[in-house]
Amino acid sequence: MKRLIFSVVFVMLIAAAASLPFVLNAGFGQPPQGAQLSEVEKSPHYRDGQFHNALPTPGFTGSKNMLAAWWEFLFTKRENARPVQPLPMVATDLANLPTGEDTVVWLGHSSWYMQLAGQRILIDPVFSNYAAPFSFLNKAFSGEYPWKAQAMPDIDVLIISHDHYDHLDYATIKALLPKVKRVVTPLGVGSHLRYWGMRPEIIHEADWNQTVKINDALSIHVLPARHFSGRGLKRNQTLWGSFMFVTPQRKVYYSGDTGYGPHFKAIGEQFGSVDLAILENGQYDEDWKYIHMMPEETAQAAVDLNARAILPGHSGRFVLAKHTWDDPYKRLAAASEGRNYRLLTPRLGEPVHAADASQQFSAWWQ
Template identity: 40%
Template sequence: MKRSFKILKRIGLVLLCLVALLAMATFLYLKQAQFGQAPSGDRLAKIEKSIHYKNGKFHNLIETPTLSKGYSIWGETYNTLFKSHPRRTPIDSLPSIKTNLKTLSPDTNVVVWFGHSSVFIQLNKKRFLIDPVFSGQASPLPGSVKAYKGSDIYTADDMPEIDYLLISHDHYDHLDYETIVALKDKVKFVVCGLGVGAHFERWGYLPKQLLEKDWNEKIAIEKDFVLFTETSHHESGRSFTQGQTLWMSYLIQSPDLKIYISGDGGYDNRFIEIGKKYGGIDWAIMECGQYDKAWQSVHNLPEEVVKASLDLKAKNVIPVHHSKFTLGKHPWDEPLIRITKLSVHQPYRLATPMIGESVLLNKSNQQFKQWWVNIN
């Protein structure tokens, strides 16, 4: 008995040491720069004054569980890892166009989509860059969530000088460490939700560059040219602690055009309110991809993208958050197929550019190919 007890005791000590080593390795790994920095000091004090920050974290306007009723985290993990989900990643290389952004005429109002949610906008001679991810991956874990073949043709070096870098939230597929560091000397101002600036300061950006905002604030760009921060229904976090930074959507209003950028977020009545508030939207850049009924509260299904676009009274809609990374269980091209079918006979025009293709904001008759057809 004594011998058995000693053996069990040794096994227990070995297991305890292994757990301690794993915990220490995880702790040290999360200290890497790519994981950013938690808000502290004056930044945290400002966060704590927000009406959207309660009990140590930010909250959506209407609280709903991330997982839909009838689903569980263990069930979804098993479903993702062990069940078959065909065509989640394309075999073929995706078609694209390499537009030279540095030689665009300053007078051209244009949108260029880079895959997933990364978008360049030139409007009234001002340049905006939204959620750029040019590292080729959407996760900090080596070898995971890589960009599709043909989808990662742009780099930070291809970007011109950027007036406003807009970040919707700090998840890795929207706030990419390698890209942000590479862009540092090209960016005049960063616009982001409360708390997100802590990441940028750790990565070498100056406090005077950072415009950290709560919902329902505005930034005057020029006379009659304003950037508004709007609500979303999502979440945030780059490690185990969640909700320490605020997630956003944006409205860019020039004298002639209103452009809405949805960021990530599930459907709620905010789209009706935003449509009323701004009197309709000329261009809506809408999240449409990497969705699932299991997490419908934080990502729109295609049917909800249509409903939201109608709520916004959008004249033109560009679906994004697809065709670069596999984060959902649906076929890679399903978002495009479904939104195209659902948008027939709708009052808005659906624009489905290839990666890198120029979308001319003042040209109402520009045609776009269904470029995803016949791609395996």
């Protein structure tokens, strides 16, 4: 009997080892190839085998060498990097929100659910409890996370801003496949989605300053951002971007991941004003100051955009930088004092009603 058990376990281990490369390869995705690569290469932002920012944008800007910086980030214990208790949360049932009401719901980090002009829109969903190529890395903050792909309503438009693991999650996308009607992404990102089983005909890839018209009431403009991309060793094979959602009633902007730059001023001038700006505010550091904004830069970006209200994101669920978990909220709140925009700080899952200019939120991080 023991010999039989040993044989079964041995066979299972061999099978697991044999399947490991496929599992890893699936999660890594697949960069553009063949005809898709030929389309990518036509972009004015693609040269020398990769995409480029409009401005020179070094990824690392620290005084230490990169190896020392990585060692410090990975192995130096930092106080208050994670909250002691689960963050306050409203377990909103997204499927039962009235579709006729323009609503935005923060689902943690850079995941957002939005209803505009009757369309259900899901942005950068990461419903797994990790944001990394392996499940034992970069675990989410403690606490129950109520939103699962299987419980999502049908999604009219899925937005993926770029292909980093904290914005494009393999397990989440696989589970969402039957629910998604249309996808809008920057150039090249669709290659990962097609590789994972997304129907090619529903994927719309666009370069910066191109527009995807969803219907007569909703247009989505793919716009510049200042960042980088990559799920493996080779960077910048796919494009990154920000988005402007335009309806007859309002304009909503999503920054994606980005460092500060003149693109905010240009977007503000192009669209005149923004009713609501969902802006990156977290995972920043002086060692990579050009690819993520400091909170004070987030405040300035809102001014550049002529934003009437801002929603901060890119924090509140994962640790991807050296600052404390609550530093983004403290600094942005201070930097927003005296500004002409409203700083909206909903709890996780708390609906933001876009038409309600009087809606108030608490400083829940205090």
